Amino acid sequence: METPLVLHAERLTKRYGRRTALTACDLMIPRGHIVGLVGPNGAGKSTLLQLACGLIGPTSGTLSVLGSRPAADAAHLARVGFVAQDTPVYAAFSIADHLKMGAWLNPSWDSALAERRIAEAGLDPAQKAGRLSGGQRAQLAMTIAAAKRPDLLIFDEPAAALDPLARKGFMRSLVEFVGELGASAVLSSHLLSDVEQVCDYLVVLCDSRVQVAGPVPELLASHHRMAGYPATMAGVEVIWAEYGRALVRAEAAVRDAEPVTLEELVLAYMSRAAGTGAAPRASAAVAR
Amino acid sequence: MIRMSLRQFRIQALVAAILVVLAVIYLINLGGGIRAVRDTSQLQSQYGQTMLFLAAGFGLVPALVGAFWGAPLIARELETGTHRLAWNQSVPRRRWLAVKLTVLGLASMAVAGTISALLTWAAGPIDQVAADRFSAILFGARGVVPIGYAAFGFTFGAITGLLARRTLPAMALVFLAVIAVQFAVPNLLRPHYLPAERVTVAMSADAINQARTLGSITGGPVVGGIAIPDAWVTDTSKLLTSDGRQLSDAAFDGCLTNAPKTGAIGTFGDVAVCLGKLDLHVDMAYQPNQRFWPFQWIELALYLGLSALLAAVGLSRIQRRVHPGQIMAWVRLRGARP
Numbered sequence: 001m002e003t004p005l006v007l008h009a010e011r012l013t014k015r016y017g018r019r020t021a022l023t024a025c026d027l028m029i030p031r032g033h034i035v036g037l038v039g040p041n042g043a044g045k046s047t048l049l050q051l052a053c054g055l056i057g058p059t060s061g062t063l064s065v066l067g068s069r070p071a072a073d074a075a076h077l078a079r080v081g082f083v084a085q086d087t088p089v090y091a092a093f094s095i096a097d098h099l100k101m102g103a104w105l106n107p108s109w110d111s112a113l114a115e116r117r118i119a120e121a122g123l124d125p126a127q128k129a130g131r132l133s134g135g136q137r138a139q140l141a142m143t144i145a146a147a148k149r150p151d152l153l154i155f156d157e158p159a160a161a162l163d164p165l166a167r168k169g170f171m172r173s174l175v176e177f178v179g180e181l182g183a184s185a186v187l188s189s190h191l192l193s194d195v196e197q198v199c200d201y202l203v204v205l206c207d208s209r210v211q212v213a214g215p216v217p218e219l220l221a222s223h224h225r226m227a228g229y230p231a232t233m234a235g236v237e238v239i240w241a242e243y244g245r246a247l248v249r250a251e252a253a254v255r256d257a258e259p260v261t262l263e264e265l266v267l268a269y270m271s272r273a274a275g276t277g278a279a280p281r282a283s284a285a286v287a288r
Numbered sequence: 289m290i291r292m293s294l295r296q297f298r299i300q301a302l303v304a305a306i307l308v309v310l311a312v313i314y315l316i317n318l319g320g321g322i323r324a325v326r327d328t329s330q331l332q333s334q335y336g337q338t339m340l341f342l343a344a345g346f347g348l349v350p351a352l353v354g355a356f357w358g359a360p361l362i363a364r365e366l367e368t369g370t371h372r373l374a375w376n377q378s379v380p381r382r383r384w385l386a387v388k389l390t391v392l393g394l395a396s397m398a399v400a401g402t403i404s405a406l407l408t409w410a411a412g413p414i415d416q417v418a419a420d421r422f423s424a425i426l427f428g429a430r431g432v433v434p435i436g437y438a439a440f441g442f443t444f445g446a447i448t449g450l451l452a453r454r455t456l457p458a459m460a461l462v463f464l465a466v467i468a469v470q471f472a473v474p475n476l477l478r479p480h481y482l483p484a485e486r487v488t489v490a491m492s493a494d495a496i497n498q499a500r501t502l503g504s505i506t507g508g509p510v511v512g513g514i515a516i517p518d519a520w521v522t523d524t525s526k527l528l529t530s531d532g533r534q535l536s537d538a539a540f541d542g543c544l545t546n547a548p549k550t551g552a553i554g555t556f557g558d559v560a561v562c563l564g565k566l567d568l569h570v571d572m573a574y575q576p577n578q579r580f581w582p583f584q585w586i587e588l589a590l591y592l593g594l595s596a597l598l599a600a601v602g603l604s605r606i607q608r609r610v611h612p613g614q615i616m617a618w619v620r621l622r623g624a625r626p
Contacts, residue, residue, distance in 0.1 A: 053376055077378045084372035090296075091368070097295065104291050105377035141373070148378060 004067025006031050006152055006184045007052060011061035014047050021047040023208040034178055036199030037188040038266055044208045045188040046085060049156045053082040066151055078108050081145030085156040087138045091130030095123055098144055106148035114147035135166025139173060146177040153178060153185040159194055171198055192263050204266055206273030223249050223265050224257030240268035289379050289387040297392060300357055304399060311403055319410030331414045339411055343429035346403060350441030351466040353396045358445015359458040361388060366453045385606050389599050393442050400438030422520040422580050424474040431584040436591030441466045443595040447602040479522035481586045484573035491527060493564030497554035509540040516574045523573035530567045
């Protein structure tokens with residue numbers, strides 16, 4: 001049997017009233033990656049991740065996570081760990097209470113793992129969660145999500161509110177968890193630096209649409225920087241052109257092309273989606 | 289999930305437990321005091337007022353349960369965002385809600401049941417003498433119906449919280465709505481659980497003197513508070529003449545203001561004599577006292593059915609909801625570097 005994909009979206013659409021948060025997204029993300037989901041605020045990242053963990057349902061289209069409908073049943077819930085944006089915890093509960101909660105509500109709970117991680121993060125189990133710093137709270141939320149030993153960990157802007165040091169610690173823990181569990185992970189961020197450090201698969205989401213998705217090495221290999229505004233060529237797609245340079249996508253080798261950084265690549269797709277700062281000729285040069 | 293429900297409920301349960309213990313001590317004392325009265329004919333005058341106060345106070349319990357146990361149950365999770373933590377444990381959302389509703393619903397019913405049992409016991413001797421436990425106010429503070437009220441108050445609170453998503457507005461709304469329901473049911477629904485018995489009562493001067501009131505602020509030939517032995521009077525017509533028509537306001541007011549002096553005694557004196565001469569009667573509807581228990585069970589079933597309906601609404605709603613709008617609004621735009 002084929003290994004089910006971590007995420008498989010087909011024409012996935014989500015509308016809130018008249019506002020469309022996600023438009024006809026197609027995604028096929030294989031297992032074994034740390035997936036970075038990047039895009040500006042309001043691009044639909046949170047919506048996609050909340051769809052993936054079943055907090056909300058799609059307006060149309062389908063999404064399957066690890067081969068079945070998100071949050072289909074208790075067994076499926078046990079396979080997906082989710083750390084929500086701003087890492088909610090029960091303020092009146094102590095850290096130990098949260099671990100007890102995890103043990104009560106998850107048959108697959110690994111209490112040894114949870115306790116070890118809490119100790120490694122330097123947290124006092126007796127402390128009330130309401131008094132934790134943002135970084136500590138994020139560590140607690142991540143521990144709760146990971147200690148049920150899921151196959152997939154989903155993080156929705158986990159580091160958005162953290163200071164740089166706490167963010168670094170959080171990212172390190174994240175990678176350690178994923179390694180220890182042998183899990184896949186999806187991590188959304190509007191900060192490319194977070195994603196660059198840890199992700200080996202990238203999804204760029206702008207303006208409610210998936211702009212580009214793929215393993216990072218493949219993306220870097222297939223995108224190039226060229227001087228000037230290249231004329232339309234077979235097999236070369238101009239993603240974005242400005243200041244006399246163009247970022248193109250071409251599967252085959254292109255003459256006079258330089259390698260791109262991940263940041264350039266992401267910004268090119270974001271700029272194209274936003275359509276800002278464009279030289280008139282650039283948009284004309286975009287091969288569709 | 290049961291342990292989780294109880295753990296989250298700890299502080300509210302503690303507060304409630306203290307109040308229940310105080311109520312139990314008070315009621316046991318009261319029951320003892322009532323049983324110490326030798327002359328049972330004195331009971332009504334000594335304790336009648338207390339019984340009404342207790343019934344009214346006990347009537348607040350469902351509203352309190354709804355506001356303090358029910359409304360915050362889900363609204364607080366939605367408000368603080370912790371539902372996103374809770375709903376990603378290995379417990380499907382419906383089961384999460386069903387267990388919470390069951391555990392706390394049973395707790396609400398147990399509290400109301402305990403207080404009702406003790407109050408019913410304490411009031412036993414008075415109820416026997418006064419035979420008024422079927423009256424609109426006391427009925428709701430006896431027997432099994434308080435259990436139904438509590439179940440309804442709690443479920444209504446919980447589901448309102450789920451739909452309103454805001455704790456404080458839900459609490460206020462639930463508190464007022466539950467009280468409104470408890471006013472509406474005895475007046476609008478309860479008289480009709482079983483077809484009322486009807487009787488025509490002749491309004492002789494003696495009969496009129498048995499009444500509590502004569503006339504009303506809005507005018508009209510109204511006589512109030514005529515009792516039927518061993519029954520709960522649910523409706524009394526206006527004063528009717530022998531041909532079945534309503535007594536004219538002129539004739540009624542004439543007796544009220546210009547009754548001939550006869551030196552009659554009685555509550556309404558000359559007025560009663562004047563009206564008594566007009567050959568009047570009233571049509572009354574009533575429910576005999578032996579229907580007390582059938583009515584208790586009918587009302588319990590009504591409230592439990594309503595609670596079950598509300599729970600079903602909640603279980604179907606919780607599967608599809610939660611708007612991430614407020615979450616997305618929090619995110620500060622730090623954006624990609626240009």
